[in-house]
Amino acid sequence: MxxxxxxxxxxxxxxxxxxxxxxxxxxxxxxxxxxxxxxxLPRAALDVSAAVELVRPIVEDVRARGAAAVREATARIDGIDAGTTRVPAEALAAALADLDPAVRAALEESIRRARLVHEAQRRPDEVVEVAPGGTVTERWVPVRRVGLYVPGGLCPLPSSVVMNVVPAQVAGVRSLAVVSPPQREHGGLPHPVVLAACALLGVEEVHAVGGAQAVAMLAYGTEQCRKVDMVTGPGNVYVAAAKRLVRGAVGIDSEAGPxxxxxxxxxxxxxxxxxxxxxxxxxxxxxxxxxxxxxxxxxxxxxxxxxxxxxxxxxxxxxxxxxxxxxxxxxxxxxxxxxxxxxxxxxxxxxxxxxxxxxxxxxxxxxxxxxxxxxxxxxxxxxxxxxxxxxxxxxxxxxxxxGLSVQTFLRGIHVVDYSRDALAAVAHHIDALGGAEDLVAHVAAVRVRVPAEEAGA
The missing domain is CATH 3.40.50.1980 (Nitrogenase molybdenum iron protein domain)
Structure with a gap:
């Protein structure tokens, strides 16, 4: 510095x-x-805020033009021009079949240990009785579809496949799409060890695209990749900047940069x-x-x-x-x-x-x-x-x-279930609070159910 x-x-x-x-x-x-x-105190010379303006045109172009913009950005940045981002199923199967047995054994042990830790993070639904006849249940519902970013620019990272996919699967996410940068030396596909890790975990949808264009593709969807609800995974500062830009259109885990x-x-x-x-x-x-x-x-x-x-x-x-x-x-x-x-x-x-x-x-x-x-x-x-x-x-x-965890992929939903008697028991408190906030329709929505003249109300 x-x-x-x-x-x-x-x-x-x-x-x-x-x-x-x-x-x-x-x-x-x-x-x-x-x-x-x-x-x-040291930090990377280029921070996320500075990188945002550099990747904004890419993200906006993908949002406007979809797959064509992804293809052009990939050709310009990675030097690869492919008609589709989707990795064929046979390429995933071949990568797993050709995987070094020692690497496969290491990945399997990594997956086993990660599952042990992440399964312990899965919260059960909790029912709380706040009064006789009145309960609030905290339900933990998985995100429907997530996009998982796996870096591959300077080195292949099959370990990041494990770290992304395992907590999502434990959470119960039903639809997973992995993206990883294409490699010229591997025919425009992600590195074979990354593909093998996906196959080992049962991931069927993998896209050969990286950088800001991959994040934008996941967030906004294209003709080749259906929109996701959340984007997770580490990457360089440009990936982190793209995640900042799409936040709101989709959820993100964090801005995991260098x-x-x-x-x-x-x-x-x-x-x-x-x-x-x-x-x-x-x-x-x-x-x-x-x-x-x-x-x-x-x-x-x-x-x-x-x-x-x-x-x-x-x-x-x-x-x-x-x-x-x-x-x-x-x-x-x-x-x-x-x-x-x-x-x-x-x-x-x-x-x-x-x-x-x-x-x-x-x-x-x-x-x-x-x-x-x-x-x-x-x-x-x-x-x-x-x-x-x-x-x-x-x-x-x-x-x-x-950090990324099972909870990243879960949404807490409160389910409120009150009986008429339980509502009547707190109606006078709602009278007071609704009156203090001058929200008379709030009070009326309760009183239409439980008239004030009723005993105990």
Whole structure:
């Protein structure tokens, strides 16, 4: 982040600057300075608000012209011109038949664990008797049709198929449409491992389309894809921006943009582990953000050295380098309490707590998409096999948005059932409240049923 060191030097004492992959900021004694803290906490250079105006023309074009606009946008952006977005059933079957047995076994175990966790989230209908003869039932009704976005631009993500589809199926959603970007090297279809994961989960409707045009297609419908009621799933900042634009026409889960990791660690943390976890998230996307917060200068030094060493060995240096240099930071704070305040302010998508008494420290976290406790619970575990969901809020929206769950796909409907006697028992209260609000027709709608002259009314 270009302003990172400059912002931090605005107040004495000056932070220590180092020429290294992970920029260093010294906030000891200054975490109370909210303006300074906000200026140095890293985020992706392009935020959702800025991206909205870039994708608005695509979304509006798809809304107006349907499949033709989707086709043109896909040809322009992905270099693929296909007559239809729908993936043939035989391509799904072939992808599953050709799937590496080890990958299939891993996906099956991921699905099994995800089902265990998500089935526990399914709320039963609740009937509450508020008075004799008067009940309110909370019914949980699934969304009828959902569109599930599975990224595939920089790398195929069959794990995101699992994370989207399993909670929707557990919720009881009857109609699912998965969208994933087309790949030129795979004949204009999504990556075969993504198709195989869909087939493994019994998903029959898959569309080879990505980006803002995919979100708009789901939200408004085309000749090739029926409109959905909700769009969920992670993606890049342009996908998140498109979801913001269509919100209202359809429901969305959250604006899950470029990935991010926060790590709160003390001197007990293993720098090899910490560095590996930073690189693991940075390899997702050049726009990924990584934040390491610690009261231990020795740990930060050791992690910096490990980041350099492991970076030299990593495959995706073209993603990891920009992510670490441009929107990541290692922050030195006074103590764990100051660190907690800082990570709560940042509200990470993924937060690792690798400290002494890590479970107790993690229990104090209030803002995070998901929290990973101790040295043996890396974010990579959550990406694949923890059983938790990895579709999580980014960009600080974890302050008010939850991650994807079964509840995302359920709507609570109150069913009110009162007898005549139960209505009569509260009619005088409705007289009072309706009169106070000058809504006399409200009162009349009750009194036409229960006249005031009746005893007890």
């Amino acid at each position: 270009t302003a990172l060191d400059a912002s931090a030097t605005a107040a004495a004492p000056a932070p220590r600057e180092q020429e290294q992959l992970l920029p260093r900021v010294d906030l000891r004694g200054r975490t109370h300075d909210e303006e300074l803290v906000a200026s140095v 990935t991010e990791i926060g790590i709160l660690a003390d001197e007990t943390a293993d720098p090899v582990f910490v560095a590996a976890d930073l690189l693991s998230q940075a390899e997702h996307d050049p726009n990924a953000s990584c934040l390491l917060v610690s009261p231990s200068e020795e740990l930060l030094d050791a992690v910096a050295a490990e980041v350099e060493r492991q970076f030299a060995l990593t495959k995706h240096v073209d993603r990891v380098g920009p992510a670490l240099r441009s929107q990541s930071a290692a922050v030195l704070v006074d103590d764990i309490d100051a660190g907690l305040a800082l990570v709560d302010e940042w509200a990470a998508e993924h937060l690792e707590v690798i400290t002494r008494d890590a479970a107790a420290v993690a229990a104090r976290v209030t803002n995070a998409g998901a929290v990973f406790v101790g040295p043996w619970s890396p974010v990579s575990l959550g990406d694949y096999l923890a059983g938790s969901n990895h579709v999580l809020p980014t960009g600080g929206t974890a302050k008010f948005n939850p």
